[in-house]
Amino acid sequence: MPHTDTKERILDVAERLFADRGFADTSLRMITAEAGANLAAVNYHFQSKDALILAVIARRMGPLNERRLALLDAVEARAGQGPLPLEDILGAFFEPLFRGGAPCVVNPNFGRLLGRMYIEPGDLFSRVFRDQMAPIRNRFLGAAQRALPGLPLEEIFWRMHFLIGALAHTMSGLHHIKATSDGLVDVTDADAILERLIVFLAAGFRAPAPVKKGEGPCVSQLSSR
Amino acid sequence: MPHTDTKERILDVAERLFADRGFADTSLRMITAEAGANLAAVNYHFQSKDALILAVIARRMGPLNERRLALLDAVEARAGQGPLPLEDILGAFFEPLFRGGAPCVVNPNFGRLLGRMYIEPGDLFSRVFRDQMAPIRNRFLGAAQRALPGLPLEEIFWRMHFLIGALAHTMSGLHHIKATSDGLVDVTDADAILERLIVFLAAGFRAPAPVKKGEGPCVSQLSSR
């Protein structure tokens, strides 16, 4: 009945279940049962559950980040010596997550899984991010500095952190917004979500940096209450 | 040696361990060992692990949301009939999470735990959010509509979603930004983080809503590549 081989089927099912339920609460038995494979097949094709998790990630992470860099290359080529358009930088980072078609090979389930990885505890994913995401972050950090001259580096770090949070939560928590809005919002239109994210985050990045040690009007009002 | 009773000690340790390691990977044996309590004490004072999780949440959630509403009341009273300052609305929502002192009783560990809950799978937390957060969301939704006339309700829902993501990731993932910035950023100054968040998100909320079904410049450029 399945059209692919066992190893690929295990990866597909594991990707979806990990995205749905998290890693700790997804057992190898669930995966093999749903993939129509034997429990021992996981330990034959991969070595352990941790190695399976890393294999699920590795299959998508490489193409995803290659596509991000290619898009950023194109953005920089279009800009020439001129200023880098911030929206295009964000688009190069997001687009490969929201479009499943060629030449992007990233399955939508992996987007949700990626969102989950940022929150999941343990040093398994810290290593993944340090190894796989460091070059990506450096390239996009440089692009952001070029697009936002005058914004302190520290502030760019914070705003990238906010960006990752908004992105991760959007990818992994679409059911939340669907539930809390009583179905008002459409969570199926990936293009629309992508554009909403870019508009929102670009405006945040363009905000003037807060004053160092001063009287931020809102904060002081709150604390003086 | 401990100055509080067993029940309170279990709640304190559980709050911290749940924040550090997540729920699934924190066993009752870890909690009781670190709290200097017996394993059976958990099932005596609470009934089950799930009930313990809910008790950890319930202890903080009530005071947290009361404080949020009180701050929002003050913001609205100050504004009178005039426009609501967006930064103050955001401040009323964030401040009780970032300040541990009186009259706010929210332990900083709970902030990290709260950030984790949004991502954690399962319907345990969906129920918590639906029951505890619904009135809060409605009040702040109304305030946001008053502060941002002309912004479509659907867009406000999305931007609240982005806000929650940035907030949750900031609270639960401070180790990420510390690690990826090579220690450049200071993650200990809660006031500074709070102000950075407010500045960033207020700018995002003030951005014009994307056009409905048109040629968003960045998206069309990306898709036409």
Next chain:
DNA sequence: GTCTATAGGGGGATAGAC
């Protein structure tokens, strides 16, 4: 490569003495 069977450990929950 795929299966069965099982080892070996950790988990939540509970009974019953104190």
Next chain:
DNA sequence: GTCTATCCCCCTATAGAC
């Protein structure tokens, strides 16, 4: 209220037949 001891379940991983 607190302890010990234990039940019973599910987990990962592996050995070994096919």
